[in-house]
Amino acid sequence: MADSKKRTAHKLPEAGQWPDVLSPWVIVAGIILTTLGFLMAFFVVPPVSGATVNGAELVGDTVVSNKLLMSQKIFYFHMPVAITSFAALAFAAYYCVRFLITRELRFDTCARIAMEVALLFTVMTMITGEMWTRFEWGVWWTWDPRLTTYLILMLIVIAYIVLRNMVDDPIRRAAFASVVGVIAFIDVPICFMVTRLIPSSVHPVVTRAGGMTPEMGLCIALVGVGMMCVAFALYRARFRQVRFAERVDALKERLDD
Amino acid sequence: MSRTTDTPLKVERKHPSSFSQYKVLLTKDLLREVRTKEMLVSMGVYALLVIVVFGVALGFAAPGTDFLEVSGGLLWVMVVFTSLLGLNRSFSVEKECGCLEGLLLAPMDRGVIFLAKATSNLIFLLIVEVIAVPLFWLFFSSVALPAETAPLIALPLLVGSVGIAGVGTLLSTITTNVKGKDVMLALLFIPVVFPLLYACVAATVAVLVGGDVMAESFATPLALAALYDVVMILISWFLYDFVVS
Amino acid sequence: MNPVLEEIYSTIIPSAPYLIAAYALLWVALLVYILIIVRGQKRAEKQLELIEEDVKGRTL
Numbered sequence: 377m378a379d380s381k382k383r384t385a386h387k388l389p390e391a392g393q394w395p396d397v398l399s400p401w402v403i404v405a406g407i408i409l410t411t412l413g414f415l416m417a418f419f420v421v422p423p424v425s426g427a428t429v430n431g432a433e434l435v436g437d438t439v440v441s442n443k444l445l446m447s448q449k450i451f452y453f454h455m456p457v458a459i460t461s462f463a464a465l466a467f468a469a470y471y472c473v474r475f476l477i478t479r480e481l482r483f484d485t486c487a488r489i490a491m492e493v494a495l496l497f498t499v500m501t502m503i504t505g506e507m508w509t510r511f512e513w514g515v516w517w518t519w520d521p522r523l524t525t526y527l528i529l530m531l532i533v534i535a536y537i538v539l540r541n542m543v544d545d546p547i548r549r550a551a552f553a554s555v556v557g558v559i560a561f562i563d564v565p566i567c568f569m570v571t572r573l574i575p576s577s578v579h580p581v582v583t584r585a586g587g588m589t590p591e592m593g594l595c596i597a598l599v600g601v602g603m604m605c606v607a608f609a610l611y612r613a614r615f616r617q618v619r620f621a622e623r624v625d626a627l628k629e630r631l632d633d
Numbered sequence: 634m635s636r637t638t639d640t641p642l643k644v645e646r647k648h649p650s651s652f653s654q655y656k657v658l659l660t661k662d663l664l665r666e667v668r669t670k671e672m673l674v675s676m677g678v679y680a681l682l683v684i685v686v687f688g689v690a691l692g693f694a695a696p697g698t699d700f701l702e703v704s705g706g707l708l709w710v711m712v713v714f715t716s717l718l719g720l721n722r723s724f725s726v727e728k729e730c731g732c733l734e735g736l737l738l739a740p741m742d743r744g745v746i747f748l749a750k751a752t753s754n755l756i757f758l759l760i761v762e763v764i765a766v767p768l769f770w771l772f773f774s775s776v777a778l779p780a781e782t783a784p785l786i787a788l789p790l791l792v793g794s795v796g797i798a799g800v801g802t803l804l805s806t807i808t809t810n811v812k813g814k815d816v817m818l819a820l821l822f823i824p825v826v827f828p829l830l831y832a833c834v835a836a837t838v839a840v841l842v843g844g845d846v847m848a849e850s851f852a853t854p855l856a857l858a859a860l861y862d863v864v865m866i867l868i869s870w871f872l873y874d875f876v877v878s
Numbered sequence: 879m880n881p882v883l884e885e886i887y888s889t890i891i892p893s894a895p896y897l898i899a900a901y902a903l904l905w906v907a908l909l910v911y912i913l914i915i916v917r918g919q920k921r922a923e924k925q926l927e928l929i930e931e932d933v934k935g936r937t938l
Contacts, residue, residue: 414901450900457904476875496911500904507900511892532824539821542812552807555872556821559803562868563825566861570828574835574854610911617915621922628929 388482391616403609409602416595417452454504456600458526460607461497462564464490469561472554484550487557488540489614493607495533501526521571528567532560654741658749663756672757676719680765683711684772701779705838708769709830712793716758717819720801723754724809747802747873755798762790779841786840792858793833799866800825806876832858
């Protein structure tokens with residue numbers, strides 16, 4: 377058993393390898409970065425202007441003649457979380473491909489956990505998106521490109537997880553799941569492209585007027601990197617727990633023989 | 634084995650080319666369908682029933698030109714659900730006769746099986762569409778009449794059906810051996826096919842409404858749908874090997 | 879307060895519940911996942927305990 381492991385050309389991901397050493401630092405970095413980003417979003421970045429107001433007032437040191445929007449602050453977490461969920465999907469697809477190439481079940485485990493993390497962050501995207509949409513546009517849902525693509529992403533990750541529950545044989549399950557994972561990864565950008573490029577007459581493409589100031593960009597980047605760190609730490613933690621459970625189960629089976 | 638004759642027997646093993654393998658598999662499926670007409674009849678009747686449900690659904694809406702825009706979408710609802718039915722059945726038939734296992738024992742490239750299956754699914758879907766789409770208009774001609782560009786509806790239908798057949802064949806191969814197969818197929822199929830659906834509905838509505846909607850939003854959706862087809866079918870063809878083993 | 883200033887800040891209070899809800903729910907989601915990990919770990923540890931006892935029982 378140990379010999380065959382040594383003979384494999386590549387090392388399998390396992391709990392306790394170098395990413396786990398980094399993990400505590402990464403989570404601390406993640407927490408610091410997201411907190412910094414949060415504070416920056418509220419205290420440093422100037423609020424975005426909404427509808428114009430009759431008259432102008434001096435606020436702080438600028439003349440303001442628009443309504444100041446607080447709800448847009450949600451965006452500083454909404455966008456990074458969305459990017460993180462897609463990054464998690466990319467990792468899942470990577471592990472799916474490695475499974476298909478090597479047929480090592482370990483990669484399938486990695487893919488499953490990456491998909492779980494992707495689902496978590498997609499749910500977070502939907503929550504923040506919902507709250508923002510509800511306030512800004514007064515409705516609970518619009519079929520704009522971003523929200524629609526995220527709905528599809530969520531549905532496909534849920535389908536991946538449901539599929540895994542429906543297949544008993546581990547190798548079959550891994551093969552089917554990996555194929556679905558790869559398809560999911562390819563489908564989501566296509567979905568985004570299609571909804572962006574085809575104008576819908578009833579539901580117009582919602583783009584914010586005015587671009588992003590560098591401060592906004594920095595804030596999003598801060599939170600973005602922070603969220604990715606959090607995602608990575610969660611992935612490693614879950615991976616360690618799952619590997620622990622797997623090894624315990626394997627031990628149990630050996631003892632039962 | 635010793636031979637008494639001088640000339641050694643040359644045993645020529647002619648490996649059939651991929652294309653002839655493909656033709657054989659395809660004709661097998663088509664012949665079976667011609668004989669039993671099982672799938673075509675059930676898909677056709679299903680499409681008709683969906684139209685009936687639409688009739689009820691729209692029965693209390695005020696008729697007008699808005700119907701044209703909605704009808705493009707409704708047509709595709711019918712196509713999606715009919716194709717889900719067809720995909721489910723085409724593989725359950727294989728399972729019942731154990732044909733798939735037999736096929737896999739033969740040393741042939743898995744991609745050929747995929748192409749043959751996908752083509753037969755496509756042909757069945759197209760036949761049902763040829764019947765169901767005019768039927769749809771028959772039932773709703775009293776509500777609104779489509780613009781003169783309507784016959785161009787064949788284009789989005791064709792492009793969409795190709796994509797549906799390709800992706801659907803891969804996904805239904807996965808789900809035939811899974812618990813809860815029909816639901817699982819729908820769960821996987823609809824998010825994956827969503828971009829194709831979106832583009833095809835946009836193109837179909839443009840065709841039906843005509844005029845300047847046609848000018849601005851027909852070419853782009855159709856091109857995007859074609860792009861989807863090419864990408865997804867290549868991927869499905871490549872991945873089919875891993876799914877069938 | 880000056881009516882213009884009032885109008886400038888008019889959207890802040892109505893938007894507050896949504897803003898707070900968004901961030902709060904974000905943290906709830908993260909916590910739920912952490913709880914799932916912790917629960918899985920506890921379960922596996924309990925299994926390990928059972929195995930240890932079993933091994934002890936056998937070697938005796």
